[in-house]
Amino acid sequence: xxxxxxxxxxxxxxxxxxxxxxxxxxxxxDRDQSAFDKAIQRLGSDFSIxxxxxxxxxxDALRQAGIENADAFVGVTSGDNTNIVAAQIxxxxxxxxxxxxxxxxxxxxxxxxxxxxxxxxxxxIVTGIFQDLLLxxxxxxxxxxxxxxxxxxxxxxxxx
Amino acid sequence: MYVIVVGAGKVGYYLTRQLLAEGHxxxxxxxxxARVGRLKSEFGDAIVVGDGCEVRVxxxxxxxxxxxVAAVTGHDEDNLVVCQMAKRHFLVPRQVARVNxxxxxxxxxxxxxxxTVSSTAIxxxxxxxxxxxxxxxxxxxxxxxxxxxxxxELTEDSPAAGxxxxxxxxxxxxVLAAVIHEDHIMLPGGATRLRAGDTVVGVAxxxxxxALRAALVGPAQPPASRQSAAGG
Numbered sequence: 577x578x579x580x581x582x583x584x585x586x587x588x589x590x591x592x593x594x595x596x597x598x599x600x601x602x603x604x605x606d607r608d609q610s611a612f613d614k615a616i617q618r619l620g621s622d623f624s625i626x627x628x629x630x631x632x633x634x635x636d637a638l639r640q641a642g643i644e645n646a647d648a649f650v651g652v653t654s655g656d657n658t659n660i661v662a663a664q665i666x667x668x669x670x671x672x673x674x675x676x677x678x679x680x681x682x683x684x685x686x687x688x689x690x691x692x693x694x695x696x697x698x699x700x701i702v703t704g705i706f707q708d709l710l711l712x713x714x715x716x717x718x719x720x721x722x723x724x725x726x727x728x729x730x731x732x733x734x735x736x
Numbered sequence: 737m738y739v740i741v742v743g744a745g746k747v748g749y750y751l752t753r754q755l756l757a758e759g760h761x762x763x764x765x766x767x768x769x770a771r772v773g774r775l776k777s778e779f780g781d782a783i784v785v786g787d788g789c790e791v792r793v794x795x796x797x798x799x800x801x802x803x804x805v806a807a808v809t810g811h812d813e814d815n816l817v818v819c820q821m822a823k824r825h826f827l828v829p830r831q832v833a834r835v836n837x838x839x840x841x842x843x844x845x846x847x848x849x850x851x852t853v854s855s856t857a858i859x860x861x862x863x864x865x866x867x868x869x870x871x872x873x874x875x876x877x878x879x880x881x882x883x884x885x886x887x888x889e890l891t892e893d894s895p896a897a898g899x900x901x902x903x904x905x906x907x908x909x910x911v912l913a914a915v916i917h918e919d920h921i922m923l924p925g926g927a928t929r930l931r932a933g934d935t936v937v938g939v940a941x942x943x944x945x946x947a948l949r950a951a952l953v954g955p956a957q958p959p960a961s962r963q964s965a966a967g968g
Contacts, residue, residue, distance in 0.1 A: 633813050633840065657789060657813040664847050683791035684817070687825050 580605065580646045580672075582632040582662050583653035587678070589615035591650065593622040603641035606653075607631050632662040635669060648674035656681050663693040682725040689722075700725050737761070740802045740828075742788030742818045743809030744771055747834060747855075751806060756782060763797045789817050794826060804830040812840045819849045884945050885913075885937065892932045894953045902926040907947035910940035 577600045581588045584606035592602045592615075603626040606612060615623045630637025632653060643649065649666035651659030656679045663677035676694050679685035685697035704721030708714065724731075737760045741748050744766035752764045756779070764779060765788040766772050772785045786793035788807070799805070805822040807815035812835060819831035835841045835854040844852045890897045896904050901912060901924050915922045916935040922928060930936060930952075940948045949955075 633843070635839075635843075655813070657811070657817040661813040661816050661843075661847075665843065668846055669843075681790065684789065684821070687791070687821060691824065 577601070577647045578642060578645055579603075579648045579650065580638065580641045580643050580666070582606075582638075582649070582651045582659070584608075584611040584615050584627070585652065585654065586618075588650070588652045589619060589623060591652070592625050593619050596625055597622065601642075602626065603628060605630055605632060605637055605641050632658050633665060635665060638662070638665065638670070643670045643672060646670070646672050648672065649676070651677040656684055660684070660688055660693070660695070663695075667693055685722070686725045697722050697725065737803045738798070738801060739763075740765065740788075740794075740797055740799060740805045740822075742805065742807045742815075743834075744768075744775060744783065745808065745810060747808040748806075749775065751808060752779065752782065765793060765797060789814055789821065791821065791825065794821065799826040799828060802826070802828045804828065804832065806832045806834075808834040810836055812836050812843075816844060816847060816849060819844075820847065823848065883939060884942055885939055886945050886948055887935055887937045888949055888953045889935050890930055890932050890953060894932065895950075896930050896936070896952045897932045897934075898929070900927055900929045904930075904951055906951055907940070907944040909944045910938055910948045913937045913939050 579602050581592050581604045584604045592604045596602045605628045609629050612627045628641045649672045651663045659677040663675045666672040667675045679695045680699050682697050682700045685695040689695045701718045701721045739755055739762050741752050741764045744764050752762050755762045762782050764783045765786050767787050769785045775783050805828050807818035815833045819833045822828040822831050832851045833849050835852045838854045838857040841852055841854050912924045914937040915924045938948050
């Protein structure tokens, strides 16, 4: 499988290293060369991965990372909107079959999920886990935590 | 009309001022509280601090009853998401987006936001037209700017005047679409002879449009040298 990962923070770099070790073809895009240097410091030789310095919503940068032949795209920069827009480019411009975006804002994650890209709201997942741990409840499947946004939108940010 | 403007940079500031002056109801949303503080005395309740991409903020300013949203921040991804959220989530009838990088204009259209304003592209086109006044007219951009229509009027001095289409060496990616001779429109063939006073309409890629002009009317000159030529 060929995977393009946007954002070389802790999540992006670790995911890239894990996928590469499992034999997949991976390219990572980040606007900042120092993000790659840090990833190498953290992960050492595990991070011997194709890298592209570029902005995620720039189609040329994504092309350089081989998005035209990619089977999957993952957007994990720190910017929700960058991840959302880049994932939409992957889906609608390059017709990448599997497209995921991390979105911190639960309501925005909810608004884009199902619509055209798959969003992963780590805010909902992590707060849900902490809540269950603190209250002594059994842990749930991560999608259940994201379902909570739909059920209780006002707890995650007021909805219309 | 109720308009929500996102981003209080220069564009957002003047846009809000203009809309208020014309009697519209406006809310300007700006993330930077220091900036909002400076504009508060002028705009009062019409300016609020907040991230215009946040649903809570959108809800609080009444996005649901807005007639139009104008996303004019300096970040294209933010402008795109504001417009998409306004359209999909709040069913705002009109969304207008500022496009900072002209390269992204097609992207906005692809992702469902059709009213875009790219000041860079507008200024660029104005400069282009200014440089080529008189002889060559940049008509229109098709296919999101990948194809341009060019119209030129031949003069006695034009290299193509008096030649047949066959005799002119045209650049690779261009087609002559029409020749207008004394109010008659002709479809040019290889044997069509071009004459001074004819208007020639061609279709070309942006990369070849200058070469097309040069083949028809000679290389473009900057306005300054043309003025002095006219004066002398």
